[in-house]
Amino acid sequence: MSNEKQGLPVGHDAGRGAYVLAATCDLNGCFRGKRVEAASLDKILKNGIRMPMSSIGVDIWGTDVFANSLTLDQGDLDGICEPTERGPIPLAWTATRAQFVPMWMRAETGEPFFGDPRRTLADILNRFRAVQLTPVVATEVEFYLIDPKSPRAKPLTQMPVGHADAKDTIYSLEELAEVGPFLDDVYAMAAACGVAVDAATSESGPSQFEFNLVHGPDALRVADDTVFFKQIVRNMARKHGFAATFMAKPYPAHSGSGLHVHFSIVDAQGRNVFDNGGPEGTVLMRQAVAGLIDAMPDCTALFAPHLNSFRRLCPDSLAPTTAAWGYENRTAAIRIPGGPAVARRIEHRVAGIDANPYLVVAAILGAAIDGITRRAEPPMPTAGNTYASDAKSLPATWLAALDLFEQSAIVKRIFQPKLIEMFSTCKRQELAVFNRDISDLEYASYLHSV
Missing domain, CATH: 3.30.590.10 (Glutamine synthetase/guanido kinase, catalytic domain)
Structure with missing residues (x-):
């Protein structure tokens, strides 16, 4: 597969990184994925990687959201994360040479997984x-x-x-x-x-x-x-x-x-x-x-x-x-x-x-x-x-x-209903955590005064 088809700058060698980061974008806009050796790049581009569908719907702290139907009711099923048409890009997190492969998720059946925000936009x-x-x-x-x-x-x-x-x-x-x-x-x-x-x-x-x-x-x-x-x-x-x-x-x-x-x-x-x-x-x-x-x-x-x-x-x-x-x-x-x-x-x-x-x-x-x-x-x-x-x-x-x-x-x-469900349950879980927290301002205001 040519660099041009993979969306890389001309002359850039997608395979020369020391490792590959393959990830989807979750509901909060955070990347979730895996690090693999650079030698596995071709395999990832061909077959993708497996990740739990629920990983796209975790809260801002990366915690599973148990209120959605994926995590417990459906046994935390895997989805298939496929490379997007963008292909590898040199978006490294460290000084080590690496490639980043943006992915999006589908169900094992081949249907788009609409809990994935990128699939939602495509829809x-x-x-x-x-x-x-x-x-x-x-x-x-x-x-x-x-x-x-x-x-x-x-x-x-x-x-x-x-x-x-x-x-x-x-x-x-x-x-x-x-x-x-x-x-x-x-x-x-x-x-x-x-x-x-x-x-x-x-x-x-x-x-x-x-x-x-x-x-x-x-x-x-x-x-x-x-x-x-x-x-x-x-x-x-x-x-x-x-x-x-x-x-x-x-x-x-x-x-x-x-x-x-x-x-x-x-x-x-x-x-x-x-x-x-x-x-x-x-x-x-x-x-x-x-x-x-x-x-x-x-x-x-x-x-x-x-x-x-x-x-x-x-x-x-x-x-x-x-x-x-x-x-x-x-x-x-x-x-x-x-x-x-x-x-x-x-x-x-x-x-x-x-x-x-x-x-x-x-x-x-x-x-x-x-x-x-x-x-x-x-x-x-x-x-x-x-x-x-x-x-x-x-x-x-x-x-x-x-x-x-x-x-x-x-x-x-x-x-789609799946996006509504996953976003709502994620945000309700985050809201509940903030509601349980007692801030420094509350202590300063009330601890010794009421």
């Missing part, structure tokens, strides 16, 4: 193919660089005492220059892995950065790239002596980190079906917006899948709290950017960077095609401050978001 994309439409997708990845030795988030850039916002960091060329060698290595590793990266910017938080990934007509590859890119950033940060965090809100007083998704849709002739020659976009675009607005509260659990996620979704933060849309309005959850009509697109601004990119893109595209299929009508666009509008509120807590997700008829139209 959504099949619905677009059935009507000869193709989403063109791009992502924006935000993160903080932090001191790896601190138990709490501590920025590389120290803020002046007494004034947390005294240093202007947004779009700061100085802050980009301070981590220039790190950025160079991120670009180099991304290129080696076939991940197309565009601009890097300094964001408003201390040591916060954003990368724009290049848009493309293969949404599955774009989601792959986003998952790989997060690991590239982690690896390169470690190499340079610091760490990268993808928490949605690591600092109470500073900006959260989002995973914004831009998309348009092209028809069989390659024409952007959102483009009507003007700034307002087509009827079909508004139908897609309507689908996104309708599904947004019920899908918030996917866009904000952790306890910390909801610290980001707060008023007056440029992170949305309502299911509103508008033209060139960054307070809105759905923004229609300006620019040339031929590039008319939708920006979805709800997800935090802590969310699973496969599930985020699947929820967005699934809601869009649902709105188009139903010929749904959106509410009026909001021109001003959406935090003060009468748009429907997003759930404000993790529990409320999970309740909506589980009860939603829209979610059941978009997702």
Whole structure:
């Protein structure tokens, strides 16, 4: 099998690594897999590896979720992890030469396993193919660089005492220059892995950065790239002596980190079906917006899948709290950017960077095609401050978001039952652990005072 067919850079030898890491992406966006000797690469590419299906649904700590039907009721069956069409990439976790083989899971019977988030996105994309439409997708990845030795988030850039916002960091060329060698290595590793990266910017938080990934007509590859890119950033940060965090809100007083998704849709002739020659976009675009607005509260659990996620979704933060849309309005959850009509697109601004990119893109595209299929009508666009509008509120807590997700008829139209079951049971288990914990603040407040 040629390097070109395997998706490797020209001239790269996939077999020269000292070992091979083969892994799937679980519901939390974490890699789960095995290390094997490099001599077994061909065998893995041909036959895949066996792993318990339940391994994709473990909680954030890697603990089995016993409430789903796989672990106990079905005897913890194995699935078959097959190489994706991407093939091996040089995404090593250490200085030792290695290859990473991204996998996705199917059942032993050969059927797709829809507990796998990548299979879920592929299922959504099949619905677009059935009507000869193709989403063109791009992502924006935000993160903080932090001191790896601190138990709490501590920025590389120290803020002046007494004034947390005294240093202007947004779009700061100085802050980009301070981590220039790190950025160079991120670009180099991304290129080696076939991940197309565009601009890097300094964001408003201390040591916060954003990368724009290049848009493309293969949404599955774009989601792959986003998952790989997060690991590239982690690896390169470690190499340079610091760490990268993808928490949605690591600092109470500073900006959260989002995973914004831009998309348009092209028809069989390659024409952007959102483009009507003007700034307002087509009827079909508004139908897609309507689908996104309708599904947004019920899908918030996917866009904000952790306890910390909801610290980001707060008023007056440029992170949305309502299911509103508008033209060139960054307070809105759905923004229609300006620019040339031929590039008319939708920006979805709800997800935090802590969310699973496969599930985020699947929820967005699934809601869009649902709105188009139903010929749904959106509410009026909001021109001003959406935090003060009468748009429907997003759930404000993790529990409320999970309740909506589980009860939603829209979610059941978009997702397969296995994905809904596995995601819900995973998140319920995580929530129960946090609910049992007694924080330092609780002890400080109550231990000697009540």
